[in-house]
Amino acid sequence: MSQEGETFFTIIGCMDGRCQEAVSLFGQDRFGAVxxxxxxxxxxxxxxNKEPIDQQLLTSLKKKIDISLKHHHSKGILVFGHQECAASDAVDEEKHKQDVLAAAEVIKTLVDNEAVAVIPLFVKRSIDNDLSDWTAEEIV
Ligand SMILES: [Zn+2]
Incomplete structure (x- = not known):
């Protein structure tokens, strides 16, 4: 349940804690949701990026997406990958971005509402701050 006036969007991506704030800021700006x-x-x-795609993962994702859309009236979905991913060490940046696009396409098929946008993002260290500042950019 949620209170009247509370607005949501949905993030689907890596667990890496360096990325979450950057993706959240992108979503708040893009969807006007909190x-x-x-x-x-x-x-x-x-x-x-591998066939066949893990069906258990898809079932789990679908269940969570449904809750976000139906109970929180999510305004849109962000799918992201990022630099320096500990789980995708061997993948170069271009391939990683292709994986984000492929994930976004599959995730679209899990969304019952065509009005809900699914936006692919790549999260990188900001060039002007190599310490801790990360930014999310749409993959176009
Ligand atoms: Zn990661």
Whole structure:
């Protein structure tokens, strides 16, 4: 349940704690909603670059997406991968972005409502701050 006036969007991606704030800020700005429902796995988008895709993972994702959409009226979904992913060590950045796009396409098929946008993101260290500042960019 949620209180009247509380607004949500949905994040699907890696569990890496360095990325969550950057993706949340992107979603708050893009969707004009406050709270991210956050669905994570270590290196999540990497699950979508192999055939067959893990059905248990898809079932689990669908259940969580449904709750976010139906109970929280989520305004949209962000799917992300990121630099320096401990679970995707061997994957270069271009391939990693392709994995994000592939994940977003599959996740679209799990969403019953066509009006809900599914946006692919890549999260990187900010060039002007190599310490702790990460930013999320849409993959176009
Ligand atoms: Zn990661």
């Amino acid at each position: 709270y991210p429902d956050t669905i994570t796995e270590a290196g999540l988008v990497g699950f979508f």
